[in-house]
Amino acid sequence: MTSTAETPADRLVLEAVGFSLSTLPARARIAIAFSGGVDSSVLLDAAVRVAGASRCIALHVHHGLSVHADAWLAHCDAFTRERGVEFAAERVEVSRDAGVSIEAAARDARYRALDDMCASRGVATLWLAQHADDQAETVLLQLLRGAGLAGLAAMAPEYLPAGASATRVRPLLHLLRAQLEQYASARALHWIDDESNADTRYARNALRHEVTPALAVHFPGFRDALARTAAHAASAQRLLDALARIDMEDASRDEGRALSHDALLALDDDRALNLLRYWMRTLGLVAASSARLGDALRQLREIGAAGEGHGLRIDHASHALRSYRGLVYWESGDSSDPADETALAARAVSELAWQGESIWRLPQWRGTFVFAEAGDTAGDPDTIPSRVLQRAVLSARSRSGGERMRTSDAPGAPSRTLKNLFQERGIPAWKRDVPLLYIGGDLLFVPGLGVNRAALPEQIDEAESRVRIVWREDLLIA
Template sequence: MTSTAESPAERLIIEALGIALAALPANARVAIAFSGGVDSSVLLDAAVRVAGASRCLALHVHHGLSANADAWLAHGEAFARERGVEFAAQRVEVSRKPGVSVEAAARDARYRALDALCAAHGVHFLWLAQHADDQAETVLLQLLRGAGLAGLAAMAPEFSPPGAAATRMRPLLHLLRAQIEQYASARALRWIDDESNADTRYARNALRHQVTPALTVHFPGFRDALARTASHAASAQRLLDDLARIDLSTVSRDEGRALSHDALVALDDDRALNLLRYWMRLQGFVSASSARLGDALRQLREVGAGGDGHRLRIDHAGHALRSYRGLVYWEAGDSNDPADEAALIDRETGELAWQGEATWRLPQWRGTFVFEAVDPADPNAADSDDAIPVSVLQRALLSARSRSGGERMRTSDAPGAPRRTLKNLFQERGIPAWKRDVPLLFIGDELLFVPSLGVNRAALPAHAPPTEARVRVIWREDWLIA
């Protein structure tokens, strides 16, 4: 679908969206992040003219930070309805914790909500309304904060976050705020003004209202210059990422969830820090300061590969850096807490009245319990340590639970064999912390099976008929299911 554009600004914006749309699969739907402000209003209006209303989806995030938030939601829904566009919204809670930037918390909450809405509606492309002035402000902010190359690269024209439902695209990134406002005026659009945009206590607003006007007078081409800086930084960062991938191929252990302590500290400081930054991004962590990363590397060098990870005092993004048996990894919790006293994640309990099912899918755990029949012709089947009589599985509800700390099990049938804590058993067998985050299988209120440790012998009858059918329980993570 095309539309005749009358003003120069209209022609530029229609052309930019036409190019962006042509890069997508035929008939693919596009979600537009729609706040109701002038930028997103122009983006939505132009998207309808270029792609047609049926291919557009307007997504609104209600932050609840303003007394006018409900009115903005109503305005956004009406604006989309006037153009025949499907509208969806989601309310979010923005952290107000001391020391947490409201701007950053709102941005993170907004992107999480937008991605969730894209996933719910099956849309794989998200258009954002940032423009050249936004890009220039971002580069300036990052420069003033002393950010590295990743920060100076600012906003990419196109970006696919790991695990995200939609690719983020910024088709207006090379256009000026003035051109967007000219389009809005030519189309007589109505939009809302967020009163917080005038609050110069926020760093971005201070730049917008007090710094960039002066730059415009004395350095009229500063936006293009900063855009080139962002582009150069992005190119340099790609090269650093290539180097980090090379290093990770030799340092990585256990599918990238851990690093070899020896191999990491063998790198010089610059390469080791570059690798740590890249690895943390792969783990989904927000970036850490250079000071914190430098301190982490210093402590890792001091601890040594065989040292005690409890001596590390590096906390970041709700996790603690640990060193255990030659591996470096992140464990949920605080570094002042004892390592691995309980499950890393508390998930809701699942229950099953087992009636011979071959599998029990647990999406909250991203895995499946497999019940594998033991061959009755196998002469050793009845004596197998991991074979469970069917009658045991049927005597009560099965439940999958998180570790709460202190659980015990007996792994031997030897007379007088004690029940031992799961923590001790995991440590004895060298199971790293991230592999201990598994569902515990209970029969009624009794622990029956623990992935990586096996069957709790105390839950089995002392004498079961040798002819009784038996099964083995196996835990398989999603990526292991064929």
């Protein structure tokens, strides 16, 4: 039976939740990451009491790592129904690749799923149930790993990660695990005990069960001390980020997707490394080790600002660092693969009098135009009538600048520059040097952007045969 008497833990939890709620717009909805454990159960229960059930939505991620995962899902569903709270769940696949920490893989998958669920529901705030013990463990882990200031800053009370749809807020970050357990017991909450939390093969569990109890005996205030360390590190990191933003103003190219090689190398090593770390965070890349970043900067200095980075061998997070024509950028793939920059040289115009060919190979572009029969797809904007391809000679040309196209069939829709369209779709500058397909003197198709509607006839018979144009790079041809 739930106790109605107010306890010190009850007051602390409700005050913490009330403070976080007070920073939000009136009637703004709140997503709560709900695993069903004691911490998230306390947060959800308190959020309902303070904000009301209608403003809350509980989000559960089913990792499938435990044989009890389905039972946990059912428990979470029942817990939220008892409180009249909307409930949503998503199943994820956790990478088990060699060399990848299953803890890190599960965490990444969980946050991706939570962000997706927030975005699909238009919720801009995600509450997480981490507390002071979690913060102390995080700082200890980062210290033992030799992390820099960003790592020691540990978990921020509130932040919006790059690329995330919702601001992550931790209302309980200054409360102890014991206080949350007292709240849960007084409220007679039922929660899940994840058996993996007792497995001391995991570093965090080893700290929780074997290290922090000993610290509590000899250093009773260690949690507060580590929290202060995290706050000092966060303050110092903010100053470094401010410096990096100043350097980015000079070095940023292509809306931050690339850096000027000259501007980067003009900085001393400490400042250049700080810029590289900051830049990678803005791109959504995971942090690289000091050794890897130091090696990257050394190689960039060796090739010089005017040199080409064909010999760069820096791989990180499924990306390779590239240097070309005065720009430094990250490209998907491995540094042992040929860089896309090799396709950026000037190319002669190629022509084809199309007579129904299914492919048009363009070696100088390292790719092929594919003309696939599309059948009855008159409403598909990616297809065109076959007769359009026979109207005049096809030609593949390099971009010269200023080209425009219209991507909409809406009456009066304006044409737009390729540059603006590429930027809008987030296509990096070094991926924009693609063959433009012309029919006579009219631009017809642009890889990555699609068909230029302005090149199509105004009247089209829906019954006539149609063709879909696809550009495939060599590595994608079967």
